[in-house]
Amino acid sequence: MSRFAAWISRTDHKHIGLMYILSALLFFLAGGMEAMVLRAQLALPNLKLLTPQLYNQVFTMHGTTMIFLVVMPVLTGFGLYMAPLMIGAGDLAFPRLAAFSFWLQVCGGVLLYVSFATGDAPDAGWFSYAPLSERAFSPGPGLDYWAVALLLLAASAIVSAIVLVVTIATLRTPGMTMRRLPLFVWMTFVTSLMIVFSQPVLAASLVMLLSDRLLHAAYFDPTRGGAPLLWQHYFWIFGHPEVYIMILPAFGMISEVIPVFSRKPIFGYPLVAASSVAIALLSYGVWAHHMFAVALGPTFLSVFAASSMLIAVPTGVKIFNWTATMWGGSIRFTTSMLFAVAFLLEFTIGGLSGVAFAAMPVDWQLTDSYFVVAHIHYVLVGGTIFALFAGVYYWFPKMTGHMLDETIGRLHFWLVVIGFNATFFVQHFLGLLGMPRRVYTYPDLPGLGALNLTSTLGAGILTLGILAFCVNVFASLSFGRSAGNNPWNAWTLEWATASPPARENFESVPQVRSRRPLWDLNHPESPDWQATPDRSGEGA
Amino acid sequence: MFPFSPHSPQARAIASLFTATLVLAAIVFVTVSGLVSYSLLRYRARGNPNEPPQIAGSKKLEMIWTVVPLMLVIALFIITVRTAAFIDAPLRPGQTPDLVITGHQWWWEARYPNGAITASEIHIPYGRRLLAQIESADVIHDFWVPQLARKMDAVPGLAGYIWLEADAIGAYQGACAEFCGAQHAWMRLVVIAETEESFSAWLKRQSEPAQAPTGVEATTGARLFQQMKCGDCHAISGTAAAGSRTGAAGPSGPDLTHVASRRYLGSGISPNTPPNLAQWITDPQSAKPGNRMSNPNLSSQEAQALLAYLETLQ
Numbered sequence: 001m002s003r004f005a006a007w008i009s010r011t012d013h014k015h016i017g018l019m020y021i022l023s024a025l026l027f028f029l030a031g032g033m034e035a036m037v038l039r040a041q042l043a044l045p046n047l048k049l050l051t052p053q054l055y056n057q058v059f060t061m062h063g064t065t066m067i068f069l070v071v072m073p074v075l076t077g078f079g080l081y082m083a084p085l086m087i088g089a090g091d092l093a094f095p096r097l098a099a100f101s102f103w104l105q106v107c108g109g110v111l112l113y114v115s116f117a118t119g120d121a122p123d124a125g126w127f128s129y130a131p132l133s134e135r136a137f138s139p140g141p142g143l144d145y146w147a148v149a150l151l152l153l154a155a156s157a158i159v160s161a162i163v164l165v166v167t168i169a170t171l172r173t174p175g176m177t178m179r180r181l182p183l184f185v186w187m188t189f190v191t192s193l194m195i196v197f198s199q200p201v202l203a204a205s206l207v208m209l210l211s212d213r214l215l216h217a218a219y220f221d222p223t224r225g226g227a228p229l230l231w232q233h234y235f236w237i238f239g240h241p242e243v244y245i246m247i248l249p250a251f252g253m254i255s256e257v258i259p260v261f262s263r264k265p266i267f268g269y270p271l272v273a274a275s276s277v278a279i280a281l282l283s284y285g286v287w288a289h290h291m292f293a294v295a296l297g298p299t300f301l302s303v304f305a306a307s308s309m310l311i312a313v314p315t316g317v318k319i320f321n322w323t324a325t326m327w328g329g330s331i332r333f334t335t336s337m338l339f340a341v342a343f344l345l346e347f348t349i350g351g352l353s354g355v356a357f358a359a360m361p362v363d364w365q366l367t368d369s370y371f372v373v374a375h376i377h378y379v380l381v382g383g384t385i386f387a388l389f390a391g392v393y394y395w396f397p398k399m400t401g402h403m404l405d406e407t408i409g410r411l412h413f414w415l416v417v418i419g420f421n422a423t424f425f426v427q428h429f430l431g432l433l434g435m436p437r438r439v440y441t442y443p444d445l446p447g448l449g450a451l452n453l454t455s456t457l458g459a460g461i462l463t464l465g466i467l468a469f470c471v472n473v474f475a476s477l478s479f480g481r482s483a484g485n486n487p488w489n490a491w492t493l494e495w496a497t498a499s500p501p502a503r504e505n506f507e508s509v510p511q512v513r514s515r516r517p518l519w520d521l522n523h524p525e526s527p528d529w530q531a532t533p534d535r536s537g538e539g540a
Numbered sequence: 541m542f543p544f545s546p547h548s549p550q551a552r553a554i555a556s557l558f559t560a561t562l563v564l565a566a567i568v569f570v571t572v573s574g575l576v577s578y579s580l581l582r583y584r585a586r587g588n589p590n591e592p593p594q595i596a597g598s599k600k601l602e603m604i605w606t607v608v609p610l611m612l613v614i615a616l617f618i619i620t621v622r623t624a625a626f627i628d629a630p631l632r633p634g635q636t637p638d639l640v641i642t643g644h645q646w647w648w649e650a651r652y653p654n655g656a657i658t659a660s661e662i663h664i665p666y667g668r669r670l671l672a673q674i675e676s677a678d679v680i681h682d683f684w685v686p687q688l689a690r691k692m693d694a695v696p697g698l699a700g701y702i703w704l705e706a707d708a709i710g711a712y713q714g715a716c717a718e719f720c721g722a723q724h725a726w727m728r729l730v731v732i733a734e735t736e737e738s739f740s741a742w743l744k745r746q747s748e749p750a751q752a753p754t755g756v757e758a759t760t761g762a763r764l765f766q767q768m769k770c771g772d773c774h775a776i777s778g779t780a781a782a783g784s785r786t787g788a789a790g791p792s793g794p795d796l797t798h799v800a801s802r803r804y805l806g807s808g809i810s811p812n813t814p815p816n817l818a819q820w821i822t823d824p825q826s827a828k829p830g831n832r833m834s835n836p837n838l839s840s841q842e843a844q845a846l847l848a849y850l851e852t853l854q
Contacts, residue, residue, distance in 0.1 A: 052722045052830050125719050131696065132679040132721055137645075222697040228680060229695060262583070268597035271606075293682055293691045293717075295674075295700030298624045305620055309613040313606060319572055320605040326579040330592045333584070341576060348572050352565035355613070359561055359620040361554045361627055364690035368682055368717035434686040436717045439725035443808065445713065523591075532596040 008103065011095035012503055016102050017081025018399065023102075024074035027109060031065035032466060034058050036459060039423075043456040045444040055440035056123040057142070061112070063126030064146065067246070068153045069109045071384055075249040076101075076160045078391060079188040081399065083164060085494035085501060086182045088173025088509040093166040101159035108152035115145035122146035125438060127239065128209070130220030130231040135213045144213060147206045154199040154206070161195035164188055173493070175512030177536040182492045182515070183266060186273045187252030190280050191245050197284075198241040205234035229294065236287035244283045246380060248276055250387035251318060254340050257390045258322050260490045261337035262329030265516060265528070268321045275314035282311045292363040301360055308358035315351055319344060334488075335409030336393035339386050342417050346382025350375060353428070368438075371431025377424045389416070389469070396473075397487050401499045402480030408472040415465030422458025426451045491516035547687045547712065547733075548705040550627045554690065557623045564612060627690055631701060637673035639664075639704075643681030643694035643716065645832060646723035647794055647807045656746035657775070659794030660729045660807040665739040666706045674700040677792060679721060685714030685731050693718055706733035711803075722830030728808030745854075749778025750797050753852045761849025768836050768846075776853065793833065800853045806831070818847050 010016070037058050041049045050058065080098055084091060092098050115121045120140030124133040133143050168189045172181070181189070209231070211217035218224035220231045251272075259266045266272060288296065288304040322344060331337065353375040357363045366372060389412075396404050430451050435442055442448050486495040496518055497506050510517045514528035546552040583592075641662065642649040648660045664670055674683045676694035683702070684691045692700040706712065716727035734742070753762050762779070765771065771781025773793035784792045802812050806828040810816040819826065822843050824833035838846065 052725065056719075056722065056724075129680055129718070132719070137679055137721060227697075229698065263585075263591050265594055265596045267595070268602045271597070271602050291693075294693045294695060295698060298621075298628050302621055302624065305624075306617055309617055309620075312613055313609050316568075316609045317602070317606055320575075321602070323572065323575045323579060324598075324601065326576070326583060328592055328595060329579070329583050330585040330588055330590070331580060331583050341580065344576055345573055348569055352568060355616070356558070356561045356565065359557055359616060359623075361557050361620065361623045361690065362561055364627070364692075365551075365554045365558065365686060367691065368684075368719075434684075434713060434715065436684065436715050436724075438719040439715075441725050443713075443728070526594070528594075528596075531594060 009099065011091075011099050013080050013084050013092045013095060013098060014399070014500065016095075016098050017077045017079075019102055020073045020077025020080060020105070023106060023109065024070045024077060027065050027069035028074075029466075029470075030113070031062050031070055032463065034062040034065065036463060038062060039456040039459040041440060042442070042452050044453065045449050046441055048441075050440065052440045053123065056125075056438070057116075057121040059438060060122045060125050060128075060146075061116075064112065064122070064150075066380070067126060067242070068150060069105075069112070071246045071380065072153075072157060073105055074388060075188075075191070075246070075384075076157070076164075078184075078253070078388075078395070079164050079192070079249060080160065082395065082494060083168055083185050083188050084171065085398075085497070085505055086185050086492050087168060087171060087176050088493045088506065088512065089167065089171035090504050090506070092163050093171055094163045097159055098163045101156045101163065104152050104156035104159065108149045108156060111145060111152065112149035115142050115149075118142070118145070127235050128231075129235075130209065130212075130226075130228045131222060133209060133213075133231075134221055136221070136223075144210065147210050147213070151203055151206050151210075154203045157195050158199050158203075161192035161199075164192040165196065168192075173509045173512060175517075176493075177534075179270075179534045179536045180512060180515045181273075183255035183269070183272055184249070184252035187248040187255070187276055190276050191248045194241045194245050194248075194280050194283070198238045198245070201234055202238040202242075205231060205238070208234075229291075232291050232294070233287065236290040237284070239290065240287045241280075241283045243379070244279055246384055248279065250343075250384040250391075251276065253387045253391035253394070254322060254343055255318075256490075256492065257336050257340045257394050258325050260394070260488050261332045261334055261340070262326045263332070264325055264329040265519075265532070266321065267324035267327075269515060269534075272318055272321050275317045278314040279311060282307060282314070286311060289358060289363070292357075292360050293367050298360070305358050305360050309355060312351065312355045312358070319348055319351075334393065335404070335406055335413055336390045338410070338413045339390035339393065342413070343383060343386040343390060346378055346386055346420070350378030350382055353378065366431050368436055369431035370427040370435045370437055373437050374424050374427035374431065377420075377427075381420055381424070386416075389413075392473075394488065395494075396476070397480075397483030398494055398499045398501075400477060400480070401483050402476050403483050403487060404472050404476045404480060408468055408475070412465055412468040412472060415461055415468055419458050419460070419462030419465050423455050423462055424458070426454045426458070430455075486518070491519040493517060496521075545687060547708055547710065548689060549707070550689050550703055550705065551687055553623050553626050557619060560619060561616065564616065568609075568612075627703070629703065631671065635671060637701065638670035640673045640675065641683055641694075643674075643676040643678075643683065643720070643727070644792055645678050645721050646716070646727040646828075648683070648716075648727070648729045649677075649794065652743060652747070654743060654747045655777075656743050657777075657795040657797065658746060659799075659802065660727075660804065661802050662704075662729060662731045663739055663742050664704060664706060664731060664733050665736045666709050666733040668736070669703050669705040672702050672704040674702060680718050681716045681720050681727065682718035683714070684717040685712050685729070687712045688714075688731060691717055704731070706731065709733055709735065715808075723807075723828055726807050726809040726828060728804075730803060730808070745801070746798050750776050750853055752778075753849055755848065755852075757845050757848040758852050759849075761845035761847070764838075764842055764846050765849060768838075770836070773833070796850065796853055798853055800851050814847060814851060817850060818843060821846050821850070 120142040122142040208219040218226040285307045289308040483499045520527035546555045640651045650662045674692040676696045681694040712731040714729045775783025775795045777797040
């Protein structure tokens with residue numbers, strides 16, 4: 001077997017996880033550059049850096065990249081790397097399937113980007129509403145690339161999700177009951193189930209769109225009896241669970257980081273886990289809140305307003321549980337913890353603007369405006385990406401054996417926090433001033449120029465922060481302080497082995513009698529299973 | 541603009557609901573950030589190597605922060621439904637719309653029951669509530685005039701209705717809010733609210749057919765308009781130019797019967813001045829890149845004549 005064949009056929013879950021994370025980082029840089037191009041074009045009114053057609057391609061690629069090629073795969077990568085370690089398993093249930101899912105993911109990403117070479121990248125936005133996405137209005141090949149790429153990505157996501165579900169369900173070390181499962185693993189488990197029950201809807205609607213475009217079917221073509229709104233229903237039945245697919249694993253990371261750096265167990269473990277299940281179930285009943293501005297009638301829409309508001313409760317609960325975890329603790333301000341704290345505040349802002357959108361009349365004014373752009377970025381950047389940075393600073397030592405530099409880390413943190421808020425907070429005001437989203441330029445009305453310029457300058461600062469992060473990663477790979485097995489004095493099983501762990505993960509898995517096996521090991525005088533029994537029975 | 545200067549009862553209702561939501565959100569955010577900040581300041585490790593008391597939860601506290609937010613969202617839901625019912629007040633049985641607004645790639649058409657047709661400039665009498673029907677000729681658009689009304693998606697095959705009203709004289713900016721293709725950015729519109737007298741004068745003038753031009757140049761222009769088949773897409777009432785309204789089957793352009801009376805060209809991309817109109821007829825793709833009009837390839841005399849004709853269409 002050639003070296004290349006050996007390399008692509010490696011099935012170690014840590015290798016696959018790292019490759020997922022690395023590919024997501026590369027696409028993150030691509031998506032980030034696209035964002036900078038967009039912000040440059042919008043810096044001043046009536047700029048002509050890009051043609052309208054190119055602008056539409058770039059924002060479509062930015063959204064599609066960040067969702068399908070960055071956030072989903074990076075979270076999957078962390079799941080594949082960390083879940084087996086955290087449950088004391090030697091590998092995944094189906095390691096070769098996991099490798100298959102990664103290469104499918106790569107194919108999807110490459111296919112999407114090849115569309116640029118045709119001169120006609122997809123240009124209908126990341127949710128490609130019909131009939132704009134039909135051949136009559138998008139005659140080029142871009143949307144065909146988009147649909148086929150997303151089909152591959154959906155298949156990849158389903159495969160890796162099945163691997164994770166089966167791994168977590170069947171390969172837990174003795175004593176690792178579901179009541180003792182680390183919360184990151186819990187969230188990964190719930191997320192994976194959501195992927196299995198949502199991506200097929202996306203795949204089916206993509207097949208319908210492709211049939212319309214290539215085989216002259218008419219699912220979404222109103223001129224031939226099709227229903228354009230059908231696409232919206234299908235897409236958001238997938239798309240709203242997707243939002244939680246992109247945030248629940250981030251919740252899981254926060255639920256690992258905050259306890260360790262507050263030196264206290266998570267406050268209210270059962271509620272944090274149960275509220276995630278509640279979110280997962282509710283997320284299938286809120287899709288039409290993306291369609292409040294469609295004439296569907298207030299009675300029908302009120303049901304979705306109610307379910308959307310309801311979902312704020314299990315989400316809000318977690319914020320309070322995390323805060324209560326810090327309360328009375330002994331807080332260590334590592335870069336990881338800084339990002340976790342920033343996550344709490346930024347995500348709260350994004351969550352609250354989300355509640356505002358659940359109030360239909362507010363949505364009737366602000367949907368499809370820059371207010372909604374601000375909202376999604378507070379949730380996905382201030383939420384997911386900040387949590388990911390917390391997770392990276394926390395687990396990088398385990399994955400590489402080296403610590404990330406804390407000084408560069410602080411620089412990274414402050415640049416990102418300042419840049420992020422400067423970029424996106426002002427976009428709330430742009431929306432309130434009447435600026436629609438997805439416009440390549442805007443008239444020189446009072447306030448629009450100054451606010452857009454602020455946003456663009458903020459994006460520049462944010463970019464510097466990302467550069468600081470990249471420098472930190474590559475410098476620390478060579479020069480980072482050696483990590484040892486457990487640099488944070490943490491409590492879950494991944495810290496009970498070498499950094500990075502050997503191929504088979506553990507020489508011997510410690511006994512698991514509570515949620516914090518390493519705490520029990522180090523505190524034989526006050527083990528968790530004595531102080532706070534979890535009703536799992538005597539597992540070991 | 542919204543929410544700071546709503547100019548209709550509907551927009552004011554949304555602004556009040558937004559303000560209520562904002563206050564609620566501010567209270568929650570101040571509570572959370574207060575608790576977080578206090579924890580960070582009070583419980584910072586400061587080199588203390590000892591582990592703090594290991595507290596794993598409190599059913600009572602968790603009950604509080606589950607039930608209190610639940611109460612808050614129930615309250616929010618109640619005012620949401622009441623506001624929604626006010627804004628989307630039901631139509632009378634059999635009520636017909638006072639104007640029909642149709643989204644096209646990338647302009648707005650407004651038709652009035654008396655036959656007046658206009659593009660991307662809608663006139664209404666101030667202080668009177670009109671029923672506007674919103675529809676689309678091609679892809680999905682969204683009618684949005686923030687100071688006056690709720691958004692309404694323009695979906696092909698599905699008519700939506702909104703109450704359109706302004707409580708003061710003025711020109712209110714609007715835009716398409718749903719991404720609809722290359723020139724989504726310049727699918728803007730203006731709603732002009734005026735007195736009943738000037739509104740009915742405007743409406744009467746707009747419903748009249750175009751006057752036959754008198755000057756030599758304008759007459760040549762009128763003949764050119766027919767010869768060049770401009771009328772396949774653009775209607776001019778009182779002439780053979782019938783125009784086309786279907787977007788999916790082929791291009792469609794704004795009705796030009798009273799084009800010279802309008803404030804803007806290209807749905808807001810430029811003011812309606814003779815040089816800007818000349819740019820449209822000589823190089824439409826530079827006037828609005830990506831729009832559906834192909835270059836008619838006019839000589840400069842032809843362009844002059846056509847311009848002279850179009851400027852007579854008051």
